[in-house]
Amino acid sequence: MSLLKNCFIVLISLIFIQCGKKNEFLIEKGNVGSLNRQTTILDLRTIFKTDSIASNSPEENESSEDKIFSLDKEEYVIFSKEGKKLLEIVPSNQNDSLSKIRSIQIFDSNYFTEKGISLKSTFKDINENYMIDKVETTLTSATLFIDELNATISIDKKELGLNTFSREEVTIDQIPDIAKIKYFTIWFN
Template sequence: MTRASIVYLAIITFLMVQCKNDDTQFSITKDSIGKLSRNTLVSELQMVFAQDSIVSDADTLKIGNGSKKIKIYEKGGAHLLTLTPDAESIQKIKNIRVFDPRYKTARGVGLTSTFKDIKDNYPIRKIVTSINNVVIFLKDSDLYFTIDKQELPSSLRYGASTNIEAVQIPDDAKIKYLMIGWE
């Protein structure tokens, strides 16, 4: 191989690795979301998000006590995630709220998706109605989605006691929140 061939091969390899990293940096899987895994401890967040900014009570991160929300921002200011730790002595992440629309599942569902995208790609376990929202829980997944009742027909918008079924939610209803709940 010539020197030019070696340099060319090195550049191609570097670009392939970068593309692979970009693919997983914002992916949502069963056991991870981007750089964060199901087993990541709160005490490890500084290392996991070393290139990003973490906003939280300083005592929470240093000694791992408390269950205050931890906000992760990308360098440059974009709000990526808000994490809520569990109440155990060795804290893991219990809940995650996704703020950045670049995070997507392997099936392409993310914050910019619609209810149709959810129902076409995942079986729905149950739908819970609250005063202002409808929460959609998936079968065999820790993901759940919130849709604002303003996205529903006017006859379904008022009253928390109204049981709403999947067939009543318009296909074009937008996702308000994308959450992950790890136990």
Template sequence: MKFSYTFLLILSCCILMNCAGEQKNDFQISGDQVGKLTKQSLARDIDLIFEKDSVVQDTVKLNFGSGASKIKIYERGGLLLLTLTPNTDSIATIQNIQINDSRFITEKGISKESTFKEIKDKYPIKKIITSLNNVVVLLKNSDLYFTIDKKELPESLRYNANSKIEEVQIPDNAKVKYMMIGWD
């Protein structure tokens, strides 16, 4: 009798540890993977990949056969996890991913809640692109990139879209507006 209780206890612990590991992997970002999604995932399989979540697509575009322009993945509780943009190939894969949930985290511990200092301490910066309202930070050897609102910059840099902004000009405490992945 004691053996069966011990066996049940060990089996329960193993199941719980497996579930915890699966949950962690659901929010892990690595080179070719974002949670359950891989670089090779087909857009048509999104409903299967996120079967436990809610997938919202543009039904007007789907009815005309041109594919969804954006696919939003919501957790069952209603929290937006990811916004996906498929490419326009005949066999569409995911081209861009916007990380909407701060539980998604890179192998080096970066999430959408990270500051510019945390990013530059963990990843080498390849290039900084200035737009009208934002600054886009591209990383070396990575498909991951970040958008920082110009409101996070010193006032002298906010209003000139043509100015070239250098890494040293971005404050360490600048918050990330968007965390994105661009797959070719």
């Protein structure tokens, strides 16, 4: 009976370990891996303790007259211990360590949605798995809005066969199935 009990405990432990590893890179509405809507900038040091965090945030002890310029957007970039860029995090409030997260841009293809969408996905993958609620065109890309994830996914105009700096509007029908993702951003607001 003791052997059966030990096997059961080992099996349950393995299940919890696997679930933890799977969720480490899972993208959902309001969640990116261990990050969620309640995560503060201060929490980043704990969550990414084995990784490296770079910030363009001014030092806390700098006075406003010592600053050469003000930031348009404060951001925190997470690098793996191998030096690979993983995420770029923008807080809701600048220069506030208790600020919640406004957005997270994904740079690592290990992050994926429940339906398997990652930076390696194509437009066809996105279109087959999520409803594209809106398409906005910028000078260099077409941005897909996916309300189900509260995400924006940008596709470079080069992938669409269009002039990079054109003002030409892009519709869903114009995007080829094989077009690749340029940027993948999750919004927490």
